[in-house]
Amino acid sequence: MCRNTAMLWPFLRLRSPPRNSLPECRCSSAKLGTRQLTRWYKDRDFMMEILKAAAGLVAQFGSPLYAYDGELIEAAFRCFRDAFAYRPAEYHYAIVCNKNHYIVRLLYSLGAGIHANTPGDAYSALRAGVPGDRILYSGTNLNAADFDWLLAHGVQMNLDSLDQLRDLAARRPSMGVGLRLLIDDERSGNRIGVTTAELPPALEICRTAGIRLTGLHMYAGTNTLRAGRFLECFERLLESALKLPDLEYVDVGGGFGVAYDEGKESFPITEFGAEIGRRLEQLSAACGRRIRLLLEPGRILVAAAGCLLTTVVSVKIRGGRRYVGVDTTVGNVVVESVYHAHHKIEAACPRGPVLPLPTDVCGNTTHSRDFIARSCQLPDVAPGDLLVLRDVGAYGYAMSSHFLNRPRPAEVVLYHGETHLTTRRETFEDLLATQLICEGS
Structure with missing residues (x-):
């Protein structure tokens, strides 16, 4: 076990209870x-706490961003x-x-x-x-x-x-x-x-x-x-x-x-x-x-405790269909087009009612399967708006990768009114961090 774990996590100093001495449940199963x-x-x-804080979270930690409750x-x-x-x-x-x-x-x-x-x-x-x-x-x-x-x-x-x-x-x-x-x-x-x-x-x-x-x-x-x-x-x-x-x-x-x-x-x-x-x-x-x-x-x-916040960067309408481009990719999150996992997507601050227009939310690569959501329902959106991909607390960041060479997002946890940065945003340097590169070769 790492001897310096407490130093790594000064914001969460937690004691382990005895195996059979567990806290009382505050929510009755009844x-x-x-x-x-x-x-x-x-x-x-x-989850409403994350939705209300979405703009502030992205302003502080960047987009895309994993947030957990x-x-x-x-x-x-x-x-x-x-x-x-x-x-x-x-x-x-x-x-x-x-x-x-x-x-x-x-x-x-x-x-x-x-x-x-x-x-x-x-x-x-x-x-x-x-x-x-x-x-x-x-x-x-x-x-x-x-x-x-x-x-x-x-x-x-x-x-x-x-x-x-x-x-x-x-x-x-x-x-x-x-x-x-x-x-x-x-x-x-x-x-x-x-x-x-x-x-x-x-x-x-x-x-x-x-x-x-x-x-x-x-x-x-x-x-x-x-x-x-x-x-x-x-x-x-x-x-x-x-x-x-x-x-x-x-x-x-x-x-x-x-x-x-x-x-x-x-x-x-x-x-x-x-x-x-x-x-x-x-x-x-x-x-x-x-x-x-x-x-x-x-x-x-x-699963339900995690969402991915992503920013709209472009909107195209053609052939009776809307294509909403965002600043994340299927390399950052496993979604329906890759793993048959359907996740609800919504606007963090909706401008109005859902539009009767079939909408695909598209990732920021040219990979043919880079769709964050297909045939979803969204209100009117414009560049700069935030979308929230729900229920990605399990097998979301865990299955992300460097495929498509997009650095992975940061992760934050909201807990009792405080926000904790738990994983920093990756940089281009992280994409090659394990490679032994000979300068000039």
Whole structure:
């Protein structure tokens, strides 16, 4: 862990509470109804703070600009946590969807651990001040250097193959470890995880090496909206979990979905939490001890809390269609034209009603797929106006790149009336920062 983390983040000095000593929720789950978690926090007034401050934020930090609402993230975590009455339970934020250190530290202060998909994810969490024993790695195909680094930093692991189990046995016999179980039968060719048929040889490897197989991990899919899908997988996970003599936990994984499109329902977390709790009580009774429940929420905590502010630079109308050019690109944000992700876009300060004119919002490169939004509805806009791309708190900046050679935007977090610059705007120098350039060549 970085010893100087506190120096890096003087604006957010947060203490980590004990694992089972979490803050009280300020929002009753009863207010939410049973299927409304994400809709509830998407419709709160929190995002209005960013919309009201949009012009000032851009004036201070430039455009384009990622802005996140810390209070919204806090509320989402509390409501997610309170949907699960079963104890003991641990919530490991899936840092892959947004590794902004301010957000990571905020969630850690609320009691969250971190789920790492790669050693790089774990490194980001460590630099944010999260200790290794609060980081859970669940990934695939670690090489020798990866293994040694994770072990040196005390990171917990869920492995996904017999070979990886043997690799661990050679390095750290007697260690406790989890396995990702492949129980997803909806997609053929799924490469990640140990099949149920491989579980007996996995147990034999552990017995021979003295490793304790202490947990099973599952993954029901990306951005899943159906609780039934999770519960089907969970039922199969429990059947296998009963075969582990050293069972300490079951990990439901992540993938709790957010409905980006109007009219769709996000993941019904309240009903799911109640059903998971009932089944965990049965498992604990069968094992004769309390089995820990692990969850890996990511998108559901941060998606609605982030927006991308971008400035209109040109407007063209031709063939009955309007093309609004802005100062950002699909290299800065993954959108529908690239990743089939639909995000609402609106004017920060609308001039009037929506115009009945099909509108494409176009990025600032000539790439044929550089469309921030297609066939959207916007009011009259002109150069200098600000547009807001909503619900990009997850897999927005995290999936941005230097493709098209546009430097990436800055990031700010609004929290309790204060604005914190958490990522500086990139420059052209950053595009070549890792290249070894010979002058005059």
